[in-house]
Amino acid sequence: EKKGIKLIYNADEWYSPEEFKTKLNPDYMLNSLMHNRFIPGGYLRCISISRYLQKHFDSINVNNRYIPAVQNVSSIPCVKTERDDKLRIIYAGSPTRKDMLAPVITAAANLSGAEMERTEITIIGATEDQLINISGVPASDIEKLGSHLTVSGRVPKSEVLEAYSKADFSVLIRPENMRYAMAGFPTKFVESLSSGTPVICNLTSDLADFLTDGENGLVVRGEAWEDVIPVLRRALSLSAEDKKQMSASA
Numbered sequence: 001e002k003k004g005i006k007l008i009y010n011a012d013e014w015y016s017p018e019e020f021k022t023k024l025n026p027d028y029m030l031n032s033l034m035h036n037r038f039i040p041g042g043y044l045r046c047i048s049i050s051r052y053l054q055k056h057f058d059s060i061n062v063n064n065r066y067i068p069a070v071q072n073v074s075s076i077p078c079v080k081t082e083r084d085d086k087l088r089i090i091y092a093g094s095p096t097r098k099d100m101l102a103p104v105i106t107a108a109a110n111l112s113g114a115e116m117e118r119t120e121i122t123i124i125g126a127t128e129d130q131l132i133n134i135s136g137v138p139a140s141d142i143e144k145l146g147s148h149l150t151v152s153g154r155v156p157k158s159e160v161l162e163a164y165s166k167a168d169f170s171v172l173i174r175p176e177n178m179r180y181a182m183a184g185f186p187t188k189f190v191e192s193l194s195s196g197t198p199v200i201c202n203l204t205s206d207l208a209d210f211l212t213d214g215e216n217g218l219v220v221r222g223e224a225w226e227d228v229i230p231v232l233r234r235a236l237s238l239s240a241e242d243k244k245q246m247s248a249s250a
Helices: 026-041 051-059 102-109 113-117 128-133 139-148 157-166 179-183 187-194 225-236 240-249
Strands: 007-011 044-048 064-066 087-092 119-124 149-152 169-172 199-201 217-219
Touching: 007 026, 026 044, 044 051, 051 064, 051 179, 087 102, 087 157, 087 187, 087 225, 102 119, 102 139, 102 225, 113 119, 113 139, 113 225, 119 139, 119 157, 128 139, 139 149, 169 187, 187 199, 199 225, 217 225
Parallel strands: 007 044, 044 064, 087 119, 087 169, 119 149, 169 199, 199 217
Antiparallel strands: none
């Protein structure tokens, strides 16, 4: 500031206190100070990743511009294998407590036997123990899905892209009342569309601006497993040609 150098803060996250055991967590404290004290001090400009953050900074007269998550699509090959009557769903990332995998896996575990036979779910970036102990997935649901659920820890990027090439949909469920879900913008969503993979998701952040139900994804109206299961059945009802067209739209 003294040298006349203008700094720009990349505002891509606003943590919720519920994400942490205590508000004294250093990450939470620094994030809160940035949004409530340092930036309003007037010596930073901002790039806001969401409309939620843009409105916040506008309300306190901070110069900011809204730019959602950007992906260099040339870095992600959009190559798809042939579609068939099976439903292949992928989640790739580190869910921690941000992304809700329990509703997805529980919904799949409650499909009928015939429906489950046509369903394959691949989780990349987490172990079964992490799904149970961090994401709150019931062990009984994992056991019930058996071979229809594949869980891998961290794998090379090339394997992630190969898994996307085989997937009909990615999945992303986030809690709709949490500040972090509204203030951020999930890069998983952008990466999925970039690979030609439609997204099954509920509408947090600004996803409604970019996802058209039935065109480049399927919208879940809620965050409970009971909200997910009719969308899984809707995806199962799609023909190979339907899925091919949705992939092109993505």
